[in-house]
Structure formats: C-alpha cells, structure tokens
Amino acid sequence: MKIVVTGGAGFIGGNLCRWLSSTDQVSEIVALDNLATGFRSNLDGTEAVLVEGSILDPDCLDECFSGADSVIHLAARPSVPRSVADPVPSHEANATGTMEILEAARRAGGVQVIVASSSSVYGGNLTLPKSEDLACQPLSPYAASKLATESYALAWQSSYGLPTLAFRFFNVFGPLQPPRHAYSSVVPAFLAAAMEGRPLPVHGDGEQSRDFTFVDTVCEVLTIAAVRSVTDPGPVNLAYGSRTNLLELITHMERLLGTSLAVEHVEPRQGDMRHTQADNTKLVTLFPDVTPVSLEAGLKLTIEWFRSRPDLLEMATIG
C-alpha cells in the first residue's frame, strides 16, 4: 500500500510515519509537509519520503496522491490561541486545505481520506461524556475550522462517494511533541518547566480536565483505519473516555519524576473548553482490537523521550 500522510513531519505525523514504517501491508509512505510547525528530523529512522510542499497547492497534491491507497490528513494550523489571534490562516489551512485534499483525492480516482478533527468542536456544549451526536458549539476559530474539516470530509462521502473517515482527536501527547511552541500543549509545557526547575504554568484553577490519549494509540487506530479502508458516515471520537484534571496530571508527573513540582496559576486561555471526555462506544465498535496505552505508561515514555533530548530546552520559541 502507498499511504500519504499530510502534516507528516509534525508531532502526530512523525509518530504515524514511524508506526506505518513497521506495518507489513505498507510499502510506500509519503509525508507531505510545509514545515510550518513540523520538523524534518521527526522523520529520522522512518521509511517516509518527505515532500516539502503545501496542501494548498493542487499540483503538489496530484503528484503525491498518484497511486495512493489512502491519505491520512493531519496537516493543519493546530492551535486554539493562534486561531483567536489570527483566524484567517487557520481557516485557510484547516478548512480550505481540507477541501483541496478531498478534491485531489477525487481527481486521483477516489482515494480514501482520513481527517483529523478535534474535540474542540463540542465547545460550549457542556454534556459529558461527549458522544458524537451531541450538538457542536465551537468556541474558537480553530474549533470552527475543524468542524469544517470533518463536515467537508463527510459531505464528500455523501455527495461524491469518496471513502472518508473523520476522527475527533482529544488531547494527544507523547514523544516529538515540542515544548517550545508559543502555544504548547499542556504535557510538553509542564515537562519543559519541570526539567528547567520552573513552576508549572497552570491556566486558571487547574481543575479543567482532559481525555489524554497517548500518541501510539492514535497511530494504531489511524493505521488500522487506512489498512482496512474503514469509513463511517459520521464523525468518530478518537479517545477512550478517561478524564484527568491538570492538578491530577501534575501529581502523576511528580510520581514519575520522583520530585515535587511548584505551580504558578496564570490567566485562563480564551476559547478553551472546561472539560473533555469522550464517549468511546463508536470507536470501540469500529476498532475492537485496540487496547489504549494508559496515561501513566504514556507519560513514562514521554518523560524518557524528553530526557533523551536535552536540546529541546535550548530551542527558540516557534509559532
């Protein structure tokens, strides 16, 4: 099989290319990335070939998709605060970019497209757990653009018969997730602070909770979805229904690092949801053979990776 991973040099993309490299059914991997927030080095040790280009360039997409069996579309401008500060580029990358991908998949003869939406689409809907049939209430331009991502993918399925699958990722964490983005995710931001002996920056009271998903679990589900050409007419949560608040997350980190950690409470982030927790019924029905990596085990692997990369803390802030 030939698989194209857009955003392949990013955090999830790099891990996915490593996962696909050790999947027997996969013989060719193309990682398409413009390196906006990704790194060439994320593909070290994988069999992926990096094509440096944009998902907004139809000619580049036609070249990459030729002969492909599946496209796993992860490329995006992936941050809530960045979208609040500057919404148009988020729309262009996440909404227009997805439409370009779907059109290119059609031109290539109807290649399967798997897209990455986000739990942020639930936004202001406070019901827990989040089942896919809840009303969506995006609270940020990023969330609105991700609702467009999944809506386009599903509309191309019903309008043109394109085989598509739309996942809603929750808080994915693990190796390759950089601590030096201007708007880092919470796990790398906390680990970087802990390694540098700084107080951990907690937005708000720290009681906000997340359904943390280790990146290998996401990669395993994405790989099975591509290899088995799984499609579904509706969105599918890709998280397993756990709920950990940030203060509990810090307690886990203290135990694994063997030290107590100071905390500094800072301003809540605009557009952030208070709680997320997936209803995983649909996911488990579609992928019954996947056992998720536990938070504790995933954190342990992430800390090991952090310790193996002291250069990360020397990097300048990007994004």
Ligand SMILES: NC(=O)c1ccc[n+]([C@@H]2O[C@H](COP(=O)([O-])OP(=O)(O)OC[C@H]3O[C@@H](n4cnc5c(N)ncnc54)[C@H](O)[C@@H]3O)[C@@H](O)[C@H]2O)c1
């Ligand atoms: N990490 C999470 O917790 C999470 C949660 C929900 C959804 N998602 C979604 O998962 C996907 C991957 O996220 P990530 O955390 O790996 O982020 P990331 O920033 O590491 O990866 C995104 C990649 O897309 C690339 N990219 C951006 N614009 C591009 C363009 N125009 N053309 C080609 N490449 C482009 C970037 O260079 C980067 O390598 C995104 O779609 C994101 O919205 C992630």
